[in-house]
Amino acid sequence: MLFRSRLGLALLCSSLAVNLLAAQPLVFCADADPDGFDSALSDTAATHRAAAYPLYNRLVGYAPASGALVPELAEKWNMSADGRSWTFKLRRGVKFHTTAGFKPSRDFNADDVLWSVRRQVVTSHPGAATAPGGFPAALSGDWGALIRASEKIDAYTVRFVLAKPYAPFPALMASWPMSIVSAEYGNRLALAGQLARLSSEPVGTGPYQLLKYEKGAVIRYVAHPAYFRGRPAMDKLIFSINPDASVRMQKLRAGECHLSESLRPQDVAALSDTPKVRVVHYQPQITSFLAFNSQKKPFNDVRVRQALSLAIDRAAIVQAVYEGRAATGMLPYAPDTLWGAPSQPPIAPRLEQARKLLAEAGYPHGFETSIWARVGGGASNVNPRLTAELVQADWAKLGVKTRLVAMEAAELGRRGRLGEHAIVISGWMNSLDPDELYGNLLTCDAAQTSTARWCDKQFDSLIDAARATPQQAKRAKLYEAAAQHFLTAVPWAVLAYPKAALAHDARLKGVMPSPAAPFSFERLRWP
Incomplete structure (x- = not known):
């Protein structure tokens, strides 16, 4: 009896702990x-992670391991023979959130897809007033000209008619700005003149x-009880x-948070020795x-851009900023990926x-300029300030005097879109189809x-040709040519392709980094 009592107590304690x-x-x-x-209003990684x-x-969507395109709210899709239209069959039974300010009267359907897309591409749409200056990704990708009709x-079936063949269209529909919002909610807010609530009360x-x-402090979420893939x-x-x-x-070491990315190299080493924390290494795009x-x-003079790029010691940046993890x-x-161009060995400073x-x-004696860098670090650059300081020292050898300007990520993104900067330290990640990078940037x-x-017409002609080519091998060759043209024109001085690491509580399950995303919140669970 005593053994059974102790066994029962042990099982009860174990059950309570679980x-x-x-x-x-x-x-x-x-x-x-x-x-x-509101994902359509932003092009920052922080917003996409939170929204x-x-x-x-x-x-x-993207498959968790391979990054391949997979059905999400659409069950399947197909392209017309001429490549100018795409038809999507939608999933049934998908529920919207019920919030303090909105109770949906119906499930997700075609109206929500059309509302979410049309507000970004049709200026007369009631939802367009959300972004009086236009939606960032829609503007940069010129979606209004691409999508002739929806x-x-x-x-449960929608069709998009395009102005020209566009092979990457399914990848476009997987991009964060194409997140689906409730048309019922959007129309109600538009009538009330309260469209800003789409972003503040999503x-x-x-x-x-x-x-x-x-x-500056905290965001709190609760599980969607009627989520179509099952409550998280x-x-x-x-x-x-x-x-x-x-x-x-x-906070990770103290157990005050259970998951983090954008780790500095020195943090990776320190956390790797922490028994309750697991560090996962992966190679993102x-x-x-x-x-x-x-x-x-x-x-605006290509010779200036070429000169500044030639002066950068990229190997020193990789060692000092990334501690070799790039x-x-x-x-x-990035080369050596599904869509990457052949590797171009970086040259030593010339x-x-x-x-x-x-x-x-x-400019035989140089000139004065400024570099903008975000406060703190992110996935593409773990230490923008140090990067700027190293570049500053490299350019000083040419007589170029560079002032460093630090600002918060959201402010840097906003002012960068307005073109207020001279040079900005930036990055791009998780676009598995090259058209998302090339088209948006x-x-x-x-x-x-x-x-x-x-803007370079020759570069654009190569990208347009790739967009009209459904065969991946042929598209890849066109992207190779575009990359080589970029190498001569130097709109960016590319620095590095960072390797990534995330850290999580060792008890946490479901962390599966892929080239598309480091993790998915809906798959995370305690044992």
């Missing part, structure tokens, strides 16, 4: 505040619902916002670069050639919103 762990909120250490919670990941779904075939179909946001295992999700990487590391504002003097690079899209180019451009369509503000 239940307590299951009820424990998941705390994610975030490196920056979001711009808001697109937990709150919304898109028609197309049609409701029936309640309603999506995603695994979590927003409860509360305290800027974690009832509560908390973002602890900490721009300081050392603070994030301390990330490019770290300096963007020159090519619409401002002297950066590959030096010069091409816009100061004499750089001086000659500056002299030819009319380097084409003429993107020239008025991208940090490079660069």
